[in-house]
Amino acid sequence: MLLKKPLSVVALVVLALATTVASGPVPSVPSVPKKRALFGGYNDPKCKPSSSKPNPIILLHGLLGNYREFSYMGPRFASLGYCVYSRDYGQIPGIPFLGGLNDLMDSAKELSKFVDDVLLATGATKVDIVGHSEGSTLPRVYLKYYNGVAKVDHFAAIGSNQYGTSLANIVTLLEAANLFGAVKGELSDLCKACFQLTVGAPFLDKLAEGGDTYPEVKYLMLVSK
Template sequence: MLPWKRVLRPLAALLLTAAALAVPAGSAHASAAPSSGWNDYSCKPSAAHPRPVVLVHGTLGNSVDNWLGLAPYLQHRGYCVYSLDYGQLPNVPFFHGLGPIDKSAQQLSDFVDKVLASTGAAKADLVGHSQGGMMPRWYLKFLGGAAKVNALVGIAPSNHGTTLSGLTSLLPYFPGAEALLDAATPALAQQIVGSDFLTKLNAGGDTVPGVRYTVLATRYDEVVTPYRTQFLSGSGVRNVVLQDLCPLDLSEHVLVGLIDRIAFHEVANALDPAHATRTTCASVFS
């Protein structure tokens, strides 16, 4: 193999791994949830489920494709469910969550305000996948979100960044690559272990008072790595490895947010801990 090919192949692998955050090819893209489904602004939370649930997609995701499994699952259980698009880049349709994460957090703040005004609820619950499980922590910590949020559930969240299975260590060998990544897709650069963004986010502790945190991680995550970087420390935190609940769960980073009913069952438990039921492999039938 020519030396330049030996150098470029790992870089291509880095970009392809990042692309794994996107939904599988062939899924139906849209800019808003189906009119017959969630994002129903006439929905009023019930006494059993008094808080609306806001779903926050991951990097290269969008408000529909990320939630074709979980949104109906929660709707069927009586929740008012909403999802937003955030982190859009100019001339990049469908694939969002690429812009500066602090700006995305402001978009989340505005969206939560809209949901609370519509539903009349005092607080919302947030459920996010990948970046969508980490970005809300900026909203909670720096944008006043703690007063408006009861719980944050992160599915494979990038809380302490990722090494992309070690591939990010190759970036220094490509002069200008880090600057290009930061300029072209800021959110990707900000999710690398040790970034300035993550250093500021996690300084002084992972959590803020008054919010319950749940992290759902899979040992087979190949995108947010090592998978234990997803965990949070602090009061009001529950870190869960899905294989501890069901050893047969083989979901990796993308599937755990799209179709994993073990994860879905744990999300429901986190949203309503007073009525939580044990999650096992049989939970796929619940």
């Protein structure tokens, strides 16, 4: 599939580079010992939550990312005594390493199973979710369509994307050049989620119907310049 659409591959690579640069590095937390934070404790299938930290943390990467996006943050949570997990979601067959590409409904189904697996393994009753970029939109899909409200206690987001994104201003530039339709045609099979996440996308309008939040879930949305 990739070889048949070389322009699509180039566009996807450009998008990956742009969104990676826009994301930036995760700042250091000096209070946590660095060596312990970087090695061990992350994605530990034998981890059991403590009474003071009863909810496992699930970390969700952004568009074109994968679970390695949290190779620094994940172990730091673990070093503080949390059971913390992450996995790839939304991959398209034939496209290695880049996650978050598939339809958000399919990705939410993956998330639903992952949450159930984590709850079963840890014996916990609810999880806390921390999502970055697309990972801040995906939990809303899970909450609304897959009974996630009953299984999520806290939902925090970094670089929160709730009302659409310009994909690091790429969409804005393409629209100004009257090229958005052509690029969408090239990429629609390779990045289904891309066009569910952009500003004005019908998917986001439907997701917002009935309200953005649920009273059973505690929310924290973090953004910066």
